[in-house]
Amino acid sequence: MTSSIVKRRNAQRWREHAPSGVTERKTSRRRIALTGVRSFLGRRLLHLLRKDRRYGKIILLDVARPEERSRKCVFYAVDLTQPGIDQTITDILAAEGVDAVAHLAFPSTPRRDERVSHELTVIGTLNILKACARAPIHKLVVRSTTLVYGADYRNPSLLDENYPLNGARADGFIRDQVEVERMVNKLASNHPDKTVTALRFCPILSHHHTDVITRFLNRSTIVTPFGYDPLIQFIHPDDALMALKKALDEDYHGAFNIVGRGVLYLSTVLWLTNKRAVPLLSSLAYPLADALWYLNAWEAPGRHLDFLRYSCVADGEKAERVMGFSPRYSTKEALLAYLKNEI
Amino acid sequence: MAETSKVVTMKPKRKKARLKDRPTPETPEAKALGAAPSPRLEALDALIEAKVEAHLSEIEHRLEQSLQRMETKLERALAPDQSMRAGDRGLSLTSLLSVLEAMNPLSEAQPLVGELAHLLTRQLEKLGFIRIVGQTVADLMDHVSMDVDEFGYDQAFEDKLRPLLEFLFYTWWRVEMNGLENVPDRGRALLVSNHSGTLPFDGAMIKFGIRELHPQHRITRVLMHDMFNSLPILGPILSKTGCVRACHENGQKLLEREHVTLVFPEGAKGTGKYFKNRYKLERFGRGGFVRLAARTSSPIIPVAVVGAEEIYPIMDNATLIAKLLNLPYFPITPTFPWLGVLGLIPLPSKWTIDIGEPIRFDHLSEKDLDDDFLIDHLGNEVRLVIQNMIDNRLKKRKSIWFG
Numbered sequence: 001m002t003s004s005i006v007k008r009r010n011a012q013r014w015r016e017h018a019p020s021g022v023t024e025r026k027t028s029r030r031r032i033a034l035t036g037v038r039s040f041l042g043r044r045l046l047h048l049l050r051k052d053r054r055y056g057k058i059i060l061l062d063v064a065r066p067e068e069r070s071r072k073c074v075f076y077a078v079d080l081t082q083p084g085i086d087q088t089i090t091d092i093l094a095a096e097g098v099d100a101v102a103h104l105a106f107p108s109t110p111r112r113d114e115r116v117s118h119e120l121t122v123i124g125t126l127n128i129l130k131a132c133a134r135a136p137i138h139k140l141v142v143r144s145t146t147l148v149y150g151a152d153y154r155n156p157s158l159l160d161e162n163y164p165l166n167g168a169r170a171d172g173f174i175r176d177q178v179e180v181e182r183m184v185n186k187l188a189s190n191h192p193d194k195t196v197t198a199l200r201f202c203p204i205l206s207h208h209h210t211d212v213i214t215r216f217l218n219r220s221t222i223v224t225p226f227g228y229d230p231l232i233q234f235i236h237p238d239d240a241l242m243a244l245k246k247a248l249d250e251d252y253h254g255a256f257n258i259v260g261r262g263v264l265y266l267s268t269v270l271w272l273t274n275k276r277a278v279p280l281l282s283s284l285a286y287p288l289a290d291a292l293w294y295l296n297a298w299e300a301p302g303r304h305l306d307f308l309r310y311s312c313v314a315d316g317e318k319a320e321r322v323m324g325f326s327p328r329y330s331t332k333e334a335l336l337a338y339l340k341n342e343i
Numbered sequence: 344m345a346e347t348s349k350v351v352t353m354k355p356k357r358k359k360a361r362l363k364d365r366p367t368p369e370t371p372e373a374k375a376l377g378a379a380p381s382p383r384l385e386a387l388d389a390l391i392e393a394k395v396e397a398h399l400s401e402i403e404h405r406l407e408q409s410l411q412r413m414e415t416k417l418e419r420a421l422a423p424d425q426s427m428r429a430g431d432r433g434l435s436l437t438s439l440l441s442v443l444e445a446m447n448p449l450s451e452a453q454p455l456v457g458e459l460a461h462l463l464t465r466q467l468e469k470l471g472f473i474r475i476v477g478q479t480v481a482d483l484m485d486h487v488s489m490d491v492d493e494f495g496y497d498q499a500f501e502d503k504l505r506p507l508l509e510f511l512f513y514t515w516w517r518v519e520m521n522g523l524e525n526v527p528d529r530g531r532a533l534l535v536s537n538h539s540g541t542l543p544f545d546g547a548m549i550k551f552g553i554r555e556l557h558p559q560h561r562i563t564r565v566l567m568h569d570m571f572n573s574l575p576i577l578g579p580i581l582s583k584t585g586c587v588r589a590c591h592e593n594g595q596k597l598l599e600r601e602h603v604t605l606v607f608p609e610g611a612k613g614t615g616k617y618f619k620n621r622y623k624l625e626r627f628g629r630g631g632f633v634r635l636a637a638r639t640s641s642p643i644i645p646v647a648v649v650g651a652e653e654i655y656p657i658m659d660n661a662t663l664i665a666k667l668l669n670l671p672y673f674p675i676t677p678t679f680p681w682l683g684v685l686g687l688i689p690l691p692s693k694w695t696i697d698i699g700e701p702i703r704f705d706h707l708s709e710k711d712l713d714d715d716f717l718i719d720h721l722g723n724e725v726r727l728v729i730q731n732m733i734d735n736r737l738k739k740r741k742s743i744w745f746g
Binding site for chain 2: 153154155156157158160163225226227228229231262263264265267268271272282310311313315332333336339340
């Protein structure tokens with residue numbers, strides 16, 4: 001029953017994008033440019049796009065050639081942080097006749113050297129956005145995270161897309177992401193003809209992916225602020241990928257929270273994953289985490305403990321209502337799949 | 344990009360090993376389509392069960408071990424050995440201690456501390472309140488939340504709090520609830536109550552009373568002050584019992600999901616009220632709750648709590664300490680902070696909770712809702728309704744302690 005519906009829907013889509021005539025069909029296939037192809041999501045997205053007949057050429061913009069090769073893919077060695085690279089990218093986008101750009105080149109965890117991650121996150125995005133503004137593309141999809149809302153006791157239980165991005169208060173890593181959101185938003189308002197989508201993913205749970213929270217979960221012992229038990233949200237990588245693909249297939253303007261359904265308390269997550277929690281008074285835990293971070297013994301700067309202290313739970317209602325994206329796995333199911341080493 | 348390449352090269356060995364371990368790369372879509380979510384939940388349950396069982400068997404094993412140890416110790420201690428005969432009185436202090444030690448399961452780690460703790464708890468066990476508190480705390484410490492809704496409400500957790508709440512509701516404050524029929528059997532409703540009592544016991548009692556005595560046993564969701572959310576220990580406990588931070592977004596989402604929602608428009612001004620100002624309602628915010636009710640077309644149900652003002656009579660407010668601890672107030676009562684933790688025991692006044700008839704603001708237009716003056720005025724009207732209910736109840740009340 002459901003599969004037939006899916007098939008029919010696909011057929012409709014096919015008709016939309018593929019008018020009759022073989023020569024026309026070839027040109028009407030979408031051309032897409034990808035950055036950050038070697039990232040967790042990028043690699044999987046490329047795999048999907050390669051097999052999707054609605055997509056023609058895939059232009060890969062990266063510093064090094066990805067492992068996956070295909071006749072469909074064209075690789076350009078591009079360092080997004082290089083000054084003046086935006087002109088090169090504009091030329092590539094125009095010459096290849098690219099319709100849509102998916103920007104996924106972001107560091108997934110903070111770096112000890114904040115400048116390095118700043119260059120890639122902010123300057124890399126700036127260059128891509130400059131190129132997108134000039135080139136005749138009609139769609140840009142940018143990966144973002146729900147960390148931009150920040151964890152705070154003043155947060156509402158479910159953060160929606162209009163809530164101010166307070167994460168900048170926490171640390172440089174998130175501040176950069178917030179800056180990216182601001183720039184993307186500006187591009188969207190300056191170029192109403194282009195569809196600009198920002199997907200704010202909650203932590204993606206996988207052994208092959210390194211988010212801040214998932215890196216915490218890779219440890220056996222974890223320092224937590226004493227007396228707090230925030231709500232945690234995860235998304236299954238398949239769901240994250242589905243949302244990303246959906247944003248590329250169809251046109252949705254604006255920011256969307258892409259989150260798994262339901263929440264779990266941190267204590268439950270730690271219990272299920274068999275972690276030893278070392279609760280420390282907040283006033284001690286923060287400086288300790290900071291010190292450990294600089295000694296290379298901890299996963300993130302001290303301020304990231306905020307996410308183990310207060311909830312930062314985003315509402316996926318808008319994505320469900322507007323994009324028709326409903327995650328197949330809840331937070332709990334994603335965690336279970338993670339525990340079974342399925343993802 | 345450059346960054347991602349670094350990540351990959353940082354741990355090359357692990358990465359390779361992992362890639363090898365990976366099964367044949369299925370397409371993620373096909374994988375997701377094939378998987379039905381319900382068996383996963385079952386598997387999770389099984390996992391949890393296995394964990395619990397392992398935990399239980401471990402406890403059993405430990406208990407058995409300590410029992411054995413105790414037995415051997417008792418035998419040794421009671422055997423007429425030299426140490427016993429050495430003393431003039433036949434039973435020396437050391438042997439007495441060793442008997443006590445043998446009887447105490449905690450003795451393994453810290454003999455003296457364990458013994459003292461054991462004796463102390465046995466004395467305190469005679470006081471019902473302490474036992475209930477201890478039992479509840481022990482239960483809550485062991486609790487792992489499994490089923491929580493999107494706001495973090497965990498019904499199993501609340502059930503574990505029940506003995507304590509039951510004691511407070513029926514025995515300590517002998518709460519009398521009137522007008523429960525005004526809480527609808529189904530659908531949304533915004534309960535608006537006066538706030539008092541330093542700690543938000545009034546919220547807990549209204550919530551417990553409705554769950555206990557309402558024919559539909561409705562679960563009330565409480566909008567709480569930011570401060571409680573930021574407090575260690577108390578914050579998570581409140582969150583698990585269904586309290587969320589009081590803000591417009593939360594109120595709206597709770598009401599849209601047809602919950603009975605309780606709000607205290609007085610906020611911290613209400614709970615931090617001086618004893619001399621008891622039962623004089625503070626400003627009801629700026630009437631934001633009227634806007635909330637009108638937007639979600641939910642009835643406002645006034646609630647008047649009488650008795651909670653007397654549980655901690657606030658004489659003064661130590662503003663400097665409050666500022667240092669980042670609290671809205673630091674109360675000075677006749678017992679707190681002078682008696683320390685004992686000063687936290689609330690006084691056993693007699694409570695009455697009156698629930699009034701619903702007030703509706705559905706007729707307000709969007710333009711009216713924009714009018715701050717009107718909304719403030721309507722908020723004040725509701726305040727007067729509740730003040731009236733309180734005054735009426737106070738007139739009937741003869742004694743603080745017996746009602």
